[in-house]
Amino acid sequence: MSLPGHHRVYEAPAFDTPPLPPDMLAGKVALVTGGGSGMGLGMAMALAQAGASIAVFGRTAETAEKGAEELRALGRPIGAYVGDVRKPDDIAAAFDAAERELGLVTILANNAGANYPVLAESVSPGQWRSVTRIAIDGSFLCSTEFARRLIAAREGGAIVNNSAQYIWSGFPGDAHSAAAKAAIATMTAAHAADWKRHGIRANCVAAGFFPHARSNTSNVMEDRTGLMIPVGRVGRMREFGWVSAFLCSPLAAGITGETLMIDGGDSLRRQLMSPAFEPPRDRENPWGNVP
Amino acid sequence: MNVISHWLAGRRGIVAGGGEAADYVADALALAGAAVARIADPSTDASDIAVAFDTAQAKLGGTIDLLVHAGVAMAPVSAETIDLDGWRATLSADIDGRFLFTAELGRRLIAAELPGSVLFLMPSSHISGGRSAGAAADGALANLVKSLAVEWARLGIRTNAIRSRACEPGGLREESVRRSLGYLSAYLSSGYGAYITGIVMGTDELPPERSSGD
Secondary structure: OOOOOOOOOOOOOOOOOOOOOOOOOOOOEEEEEOOOOHHHHHHHHHHHHOOOEEEEEEOOHHHHHHHHHHHHOOOOOEEEEEOOOOOHHHHHHHHHHHHHHOOOEEEEEEOOOOOOOEOHHHOOHHHHHHHHHHHHHHHHHHHHHHHHHHHHHOOOEEEEEEEEHHHHOOOOOEHHHHHHHHHHHHHHHHHHHHHHHHOEEEEEEEEOOOOOHHHOOOHHHHHHHHHOOOOOOOOOHHHHHHHHHHHHOHHHOOOEOOEEEEOOOHHHOOOOOOOOOOOHHHOOOOOOOOO | OOOOOOOOOOOEEEEEOOOHHHHHHHHHHHHOOOEEEEEOOOOOOHHHHHHHHHHHHHHHOOOOOEEEEOOOOOOOOOHHHOOHHHHHHHHHHHHHHHHHHHHHHHHHHHHHOOOEEEEEEEOOOOOOOOOHHHHHHHHHHHHHHHHHHHHOHHHOEEEEEEEOHHHOOOOOOOHHHHHHHHHHHHHHHOHHHOOOOOOEEEOEOOOHHHHOOO
8 A cells, every 4th residue: 555646755855954053052062761762862962953962861871872882973062871761869960960971951851761562351460550650750750850950050951751642532441541641731831830930931842653673664664654644654763853953953942832733644643434443452552453 | 044945935915814823823834945825814715715815826936825814803792782684794704715725726726736824814713702603613613624524635735724822813922932823824724744644732721810820
């Protein structure tokens, strides 16, 4: 199956023509959780393109360092720090090290997360805690550590949280992540309200399909996935990274407490008459199959 | 220094509707490289709207591929005092005008096989007294944005909306919010927003009493 010839699909500008100039975030330090790969690396790349130094914070040294190596090619100061976003001591140590080596962290990208298809009745307590605590606790703990340091230093800053397109619709077959990602969006607004008076902004990007190296999707699979999406393609990682960097930039100084959906219209595709409903537990894959 | 001059280079747009926020957005689109025709008092008549597009296209030298519509300013008035004429002058003028402008753009882009973008500027989502017409219009527009996003997605025509207190009568005095409204409008209208369609997002919708932190 492929797109009919009369359907028109448009791409964003190429990676080497980003929206923000290369010095817009010069002198700023951004800490990106899960920044060594996937969507975190996408955020880190866009922030580095705009001039920021990057502190990659990840659970495995190998992944964090690999991402840091890619980022260094952009010519910015980069550090890789290992720790678990569920552990306050690990978070404080990463901030300490980043401040020592790169400077005060004034941009935080909360990206660390985990996700996989599973029916609710099959989710073990450990699986539930793992997914929700990495996403919700991790974002909360990193954000509060970030804010405490900025408030003490009397500096403003910006937080961008990675959420998901299904936060307003639910996601059958993905109860743990559906709950966690929606929590992040509402918590974002609460943090924005708490910290506006300190000059700390908090926003959220709710992302659709953005395949990356760890998605293990082939180009053919990406094309087939794109058929599901109103704009006719999957998202490109640079698009997700760029809009995240925009929200952290001075251009968005008046934007806080908001969630920006970037999903090519995927969360809106609905028709009054649809194929017969198939409960997630009757499907081969609870998430459904690509066309 | 203008750091966004490449975002909308080569684009031609109409910014329709009154208010300081629309002026601000028109300036931001021009800063981003678009050629802009400003229509501060837009018609709600389909024939007049077609003429407005013809005029703008003649002036700007090509097909309009970008529309921002700020609608009609609505002063607060208690619902029981609104007669039919008053209702038509507010609710109908707002949603009819925005829809007819959008449909005109859509028809022209489809005929020309060109991509484009629509952006509605809307007040914040907070409901207060005296806003029945505005509230009804906001609901209509939010769902119009989502419906058209899917209807026109495979044509490369995107539709989005921004809610902001800067778009309310009297505007918002916070300079950063007004500036960010302009930059966000330009971003969503540009190729950098190619994967963003059907969204209604705010700039800073925090209620003042909570954002004070007291």
